[in-house]
Amino acid sequence: MDLGQLLDDLCSFLGSDQVLSEGAALKAYDCDAYTLDKSRPQAVVFPRSTEDVQGIIRICQEHECPFTPRGAGTGLSGGALAAKGGILISTKAMTQILDVDPENGSLLAQAGAVNLNLTRAAAGHNMHFAPDPSSQSVSTLGGNIAENSGGPHTLKYGVTAQHILGLTMVGFDGGRVDLGGEVAEHPTSGWMNLVIGSEGTLGIVTEARVKLTPNPEATQTALAAFPTVRQATETVSAIIAAGVIPAALEMMDSRVMSAVRAAFGLDYPEGTGALLLVECDGSPEEALSEIQEVNSLCAERGSLSVVISDDPEQRAQLWKARKKGIGALGRIAPTLVTHDGVIPRSKLPEMLDFVIKTAHENRIIAANIFHAGDGNLHPILCFDEREPGMIAAAERAGSEIIRKCIELGGSITGEHGVGVEKIDAIKLMFSPDDIRLQEDFKSAFHQSDLCNPCKILPNQKGCVEHMRRWRGVAT
Numbered sequence: 001m002d003l004g005q006l007l008d009d010l011c012s013f014l015g016s017d018q019v020l021s022e023g024a025a026l027k028a029y030d031c032d033a034y035t036l037d038k039s040r041p042q043a044v045v046f047p048r049s050t051e052d053v054q055g056i057i058r059i060c061q062e063h064e065c066p067f068t069p070r071g072a073g074t075g076l077s078g079g080a081l082a083a084k085g086g087i088l089i090s091t092k093a094m095t096q097i098l099d100v101d102p103e104n105g106s107l108l109a110q111a112g113a114v115n116l117n118l119t120r121a122a123a124g125h126n127m128h129f130a131p132d133p134s135s136q137s138v139s140t141l142g143g144n145i146a147e148n149s150g151g152p153h154t155l156k157y158g159v160t161a162q163h164i165l166g167l168t169m170v171g172f173d174g175g176r177v178d179l180g181g182e183v184a185e186h187p188t189s190g191w192m193n194l195v196i197g198s199e200g201t202l203g204i205v206t207e208a209r210v211k212l213t214p215n216p217e218a219t220q221t222a223l224a225a226f227p228t229v230r231q232a233t234e235t236v237s238a239i240i241a242a243g244v245i246p247a248a249l250e251m252m253d254s255r256v257m258s259a260v261r262a263a264f265g266l267d268y269p270e271g272t273g274a275l276l277l278v279e280c281d282g283s284p285e286e287a288l289s290e291i292q293e294v295n296s297l298c299a300e301r302g303s304l305s306v307v308i309s310d311d312p313e314q315r316a317q318l319w320k321a322r323k324k325g326i327g328a329l330g331r332i333a334p335t336l337v338t339h340d341g342v343i344p345r346s347k348l349p350e351m352l353d354f355v356i357k358t359a360h361e362n363r364i365i366a367a368n369i370f371h372a373g374d375g376n377l378h379p380i381l382c383f384d385e386r387e388p389g390m391i392a393a394a395e396r397a398g399s400e401i402i403r404k405c406i407e408l409g410g411s412i413t414g415e416h417g418v419g420v421e422k423i424d425a426i427k428l429m430f431s432p433d434d435i436r437l438q439e440d441f442k443s444a445f446h447q448s449d450l451c452n453p454c455k456i457l458p459n460q461k462g463c464v465e466h467m468r469r470w471r472g473v474a475t
């Protein structure tokens with residue numbers, strides 16, 4: 001590949017202000033929010049339209065140059081890592097909300113639009129975009145689609161796939177593909193659902209029409225303090241078993257509480273070992289009766305206190321530990337690696353005991369802040385990567401946690417995807433025949449090894465060597 005010629009071609013097609021190729025500036029694109037693997041792109045480009053993306057991909061194909069889509073880079077599995085170098089296609093300049101259609105309850109936006117801005121654009125119509133990853137003030141629609149992101153309100157409202165009506169994608173050869181449409185039942189909706197969650201390996205999404213959800217009439221939020229994680233997790237199962245499906249059911253352990261206490265002065269009753277945040281919505285009567293039921297279930301399982309509010313300001317205060325918890329953990333250690341696994345809800349107590357024990361054995365602090373209602377764990381491993389052996393220790397602990405999720409009948413990822421982080425773990429969960437089927441399915445879209453290579457599927461050409469190089473292992 002002639003890099004100089006490639007950059008010249010990109011600059012003359014896009015304009016040099018939409019191409020970044022200086023070494024120091026590229027450093028910011030070495031990784032996403034999964035920081036253990038790093039690989040620098042040769043350039044980052046900033047298209048403004050579907051046509052720009054088509055032109056970029058055609059130039060990359062001509063030069064046989066790998067390309068990788070990137071939204072805000074908040075991904076937690078290395079999906080936006082330029083695994084074989086090449087061109088990173090950033091959607092940072094594709095942020096337009098193109099249409100708000102309250103009558104049909106939909107909105108059309110470019111892929112780089114920030115999740116929260118979709119809800120802001122719909123707010124005047126008393127509607128919102130329901131998928132709300134905790135990164136929603138930064139992460140993009142394209143990233144949410146690629147990862148099929150969930151969030152605190154997934155339990156009741158579902159993941160991103162349930163809220164996408166149609167999308168435009170640029171395929172591996174620069175061709176434009178429109179999948180789905182303006183209505184839920186469309187002949188190509190099935191194909192569209194294959195793209196959602198494919199982590200940018202099938203093409204680059206440039207626009208999407210999303211479903212808008214009417215705002216609930218009433219919302220009640222409860223923050224319950226429990227002496228132990230076990231009591232809190234048992235309450236999660238009890239709430240669902242009682243037939244209450246809260247809009248959100250989130251848990252935080254004592255390490256998260258210490259961090260938010262130190263960072264924001266938040267305080268909880270003496271002896272609190274875990275917090276459970278429960279939100280119920282619907283009609284005023286429905287939300288009230290559900291939160292009252294939750295209150296009784298918490299009391300039956302030994303809660304130390306339950307604070308309930310329907311006032312927006314007080315509710316925001318109750319959410320504070322959940323919203324700010326991950327950021328506050330930066331006080332505990334300089335390196336945070338957020339894991340993501342799913343287990344059946346009833347196994348939460350056993351799994352959390354295992355996480356704490358495994359982290360401890362590897363000299364790591366594990367903090368837990370997660371979507372308990374979905375059984376979706378996020379153990380955050382806190383350590384200092386500058387200490388010799390600690391990266392290997394974190395990888396070992398992470399791998400043991402993932403193996404345990406599989407053993408308990410769960411999955412290697414709930415919402416953060418496979419990316420490069422779990423490319424080996426795929427083999428723990430799927431048989432060679434399963435993996436071959438997934439490879440065949442990808443071949444139906446393309447057989448190019450230039451489009452976001454070395455993600456999800458483990459047997460891709462040349463990827464083991466690249467990965468060893470990033471990880472500093474001699475080949």
Ligand SMILES: Cc1cc2nc3c(=O)[nH]c(=O)nc-3n(C[C@H](O)[C@H](O)[C@H](O)COP(=O)(O)OP(=O)(O)OC[C@H]3O[C@@H](n4cnc5c(N)ncnc54)[C@H](O)[C@@H]3O)c2cc1C
Pocket residue numbers: 032033068069070071072073074075076078079080091111112132133134135138139140141142143144145146147148149150151152199200201203204205206326415416452
């Ligand atoms: C503090 C924090 C909290 C988080 N909370 C949650 C949560 O509650 N739920 C959850 O699901 N995730 C969560 N995440 C993970 C992350 O925010 C989501 O995966 C998010 O959807 C990624 O969006 P992004 O724009 O940052 O995408 P990026 O990180 O830039 O990319 C993610 C993947 O999408 C691909 N991609 C990006 N744009 C496109 C496109 N236009 N077309 C095709 N592929 C594309 C990339 O190649 C990559 O594989 C969290 C992350 C952080 C840091």
